Amino acid sequence: MNIKRRSKTFHLIKRVPKRYRPIEPREVVWISLHTDSESVAQQKAPTAWQNMVEAWEARLAGDSDDAERRFEAARELAQVRGFRYLTADRVAKLPREEFLERVRAAVRPDGEPDGIEAAAVLGGAKEPPITVERALELFWTLAKDRTLGKSEDQLRRWKNPRIKAIRNFVEVVGNKNIADITVEDMLDFRYWWVDRLASEGLAPNSANKDLIHVADTLKTVNKMKRLGLMLPVGTQSLKDGKKNKRERPPFSTEWIKNKLLAPGVLDGLNTEARCIVLGMVNTGYRPSEAAGLLPEHIRLDHDIPHISIEPVGRQLKTDQSERVIPLTGISLEAFRQCPNGFPRYQKTSASLSATVNKFMRENELLETPDHVLYSLRHSFEDRMLAAGVDERIRRDIFGHRLDRERYGAGATLEHKRDILQAIAF
The missing domain is CATH 1.10.443 (hpI Integrase; Chain A)
Incomplete structure (x- = not known):
């Protein structure tokens, strides 16, 4: 790699690949390796270049019309820059020096503010709303650890009850943003099931499975996406009038x-x-x-x-x-x-x-x-x-x-x- 000393510090000098020209105004970048030792600089250069490429990739993703992609890109870019992504109101409450460090990170080498960088380090990217149906799509990835080792048939049987539960919930409540789900929505879903049990002679267990799967899906997405929502789920189960679960009798x-x-x-x-x-x-x-x-x-x-x-x-x-x-x-x-x-x-x-x-x-x-x-x-x-x-x-x-x-x-x-x-x- 092309390494040169500038003043007392070695820098990595690379031409910007064409892929990143839309979000990188410089044709050539000088990346400081923060050392005056040439041997140490040679060791640090590959990692420094990899970090630069990761930052460019995150910026590319952030230069998108897809709100969800922009938000995830902002999180990734903040991490690449050495920060944890925080919302703007939380950034404003940081100690002065930490706040100024983030402000400096949002400024381009020419002194102009960078919108994509600012969205990442100053919390300007907004979390896009997640609908109930989108929550289920996210759930498959967020709960992937639960499916490790399952066969194709086991995976199908694991997924289908959750798909059915979300479909039923959306039929009753609508495909709302999960942040807008209320206690009344959950009660409406419960009452819908009570009516079905009475009219179709179904067991309460059928309703409880739906309630459990809906709650699990929403809570998993809320937790793993760090949304911080207070979801009104978990207390709507129906009681079974039978004291004991029916056991299948043995053949004599x-x-x-x-x-x-x-x-x-x-x-x-x-x-x-x-x-x-x-x-x-x-x-x-x-x-x-x-x-x-x-x-x-x-x-x-x-x-x-x-x-x-x-x-x-x-x-x-x-x-x-x-x-x-x-x-x-x-x-x-x-x-x-x-x-x-x-x-x-x-x-x-x-x-x-x-x-x-x-x-x-x-x-x-x-x-x-x-x-x-x-x-x-x-x-x-x-x-x-x-x-x-x-x-x-x-x-x-x-x-x-x-x-x-x-x-x-x-x-x-x-x-x-x-x-x-x-x-x-």
């Missing part, structure tokens, strides 16, 4: 043996769905866990055939969900038919339950109207309980948290195999 042992496992009764299901159902009988895995199994997670050539449920390409429900389950009985036979997993349902596990439940309902394979595919998981736990299986082993196999500290490595794969073999169909 007799029903599984005489109905679900009767010869040919599941032949109408596609092969992958049938294998998942039969695999669930003696493992109790969640349907989504089975759908996400990859070929390397199905270990049939091991001394003790087993599956390994791992967070590969997806998130598991809990940390305890990561586990190894021996394959026994009809479940081992099912996995021998599907040794490479279930690609049909890997990205759309929700369709698995819908397919199986519809098939069972149409073929009278549900013990009661309240039974569903997931009832196999409950019956598996009941069978372990009836067999007197130790609580820790049950929870390890089932993927549940143990309500005490864990000591030791737990049951071996062989021990688990022997336990499950005794209760297997």
